[in-house]
Amino acid sequence: MVFAPIYNATDEANQFQIESETVNYSNSNDVVNVNDASDLIRGKYTLLHSGDDRYVGTSFDSPGWDNIANGNRGNDRLQGLNSSRDYLRGGKDDDRIYGKIGGNDMLFGDLGEDLVYGSAFGSNILRGGKGDDFLQGGNKRDLLVGDFGTDTMKGGAGSDFFVLRTDTSSSTGLSNLTPNAAEADRITDFAANDYLVITGVDSSFDVNLVWNNGDYLVEVMTDLGPQYAGILESPGFFPNQEQILIGQTASDILAAADGNAQAFTQDPNLLNSFGV
Structure with missing residues (x-):
């Protein structure tokens, strides 16, 4: 699935054009309720272009995604409906994305400072993208990836994966490692059944958990010396080695979140x- 503009949109709000399996909305502030035109646009990729848009999906018995939408430019609010299966991307600017109930x-989230909330009773893949984002999972197993920026992640109930990246983006040159612990990603509810997923590290000797006033700093040894990938806020226990996946x-695990939407829906x- 490629999220990219292919259509020169009109400036008249709430007008749309369907090209094959893509629904293109305008460059204005669109309000889209999929149920209002469900026979035409449900299950299709909806591209909202510019404007501060609002998108409410539908819920139906689909073998794939119920709702597929990209907010593109603007401060957008995208949400599923009830127990819908949603593939939603905020695009550029500061967006709010909600998976709703199930x-x-x-x-x-993509670019900007985004708020991303997974469905309460589903298993979710949540990504922040570039910028300082907030991610919150639900009551089952979730996969949370802050990506690049100073992100805050809350897994909720369930055995969750928290991905802390140590690599450098090939497209932006950004690295998620920092010598300043205050700039590292924060995990607010790390529990005994959760896992730290630290990419780009092959030896457990290169990862240290450093106690700091009740928190644990996730320290990664690099050629430049120790760098910080994340902070576990007041977990109340010392995570065991089995909870650190490298x-x-x-x-x-990161590959599962890396745009492989078809594999996840199937x-x-x-x-x-x-295996964990």
């Missing part, structure tokens, strides 16, 4: 396929 959702397992148990 369904396994794939939600991506190497190929970490790479496989395999609802994808997040339970990593």
Whole structure:
């Protein structure tokens, strides 16, 4: 699935044009309720172009995604409906994305400072993208990836994966490692059944948890010396070695969040396929 503009949109709000499986809305502030035109646009990729848009999806018995939308430019609010399966991307600027009640959702803030909330009773893949984002999971297993920026992640109930990236983006040159612990990603509710997923690290000797006034700093040894990938806020216990996933397992978990939407919708148990 490629999220990219292919249509020169009109400036008249709430007008749309369907090209093959893509629904293109205007450059103005659109308000889209999929149920209002469900026979025409449900299950299709909806591109909202510019403007501060509002998108409310639908819920129906679909073999794939119920709702697929990209807010593109503007401060957008995108949400699913009831137990819909949602593939939603905020695009540029500061967006709010909601998975609502149920369904396994794939939600991506993208650029800007985004708020991303997974469905309460589904298993979700949540990504922040570039910028300082807030991600919140639900009551089942969720996969949370802050990506680049100073992100805050809350997994909720369930055994969750928190991905802390140590690599440098090939497109932006940004790195998620920092010598300043205050700039690292924060995990607010790390529990005894959760996992830290640290990509780009092959040896457990390169990862240290450093106690700091009740928190634990996730320290990664690099050629430049110690750098910080994240902070565990007041977990109340010292995480064991089995809760820190590195190497190929970490790479496989990140790959599940790396745009592989088709695999996720075809395999609802994808997040339970990593042997932990």
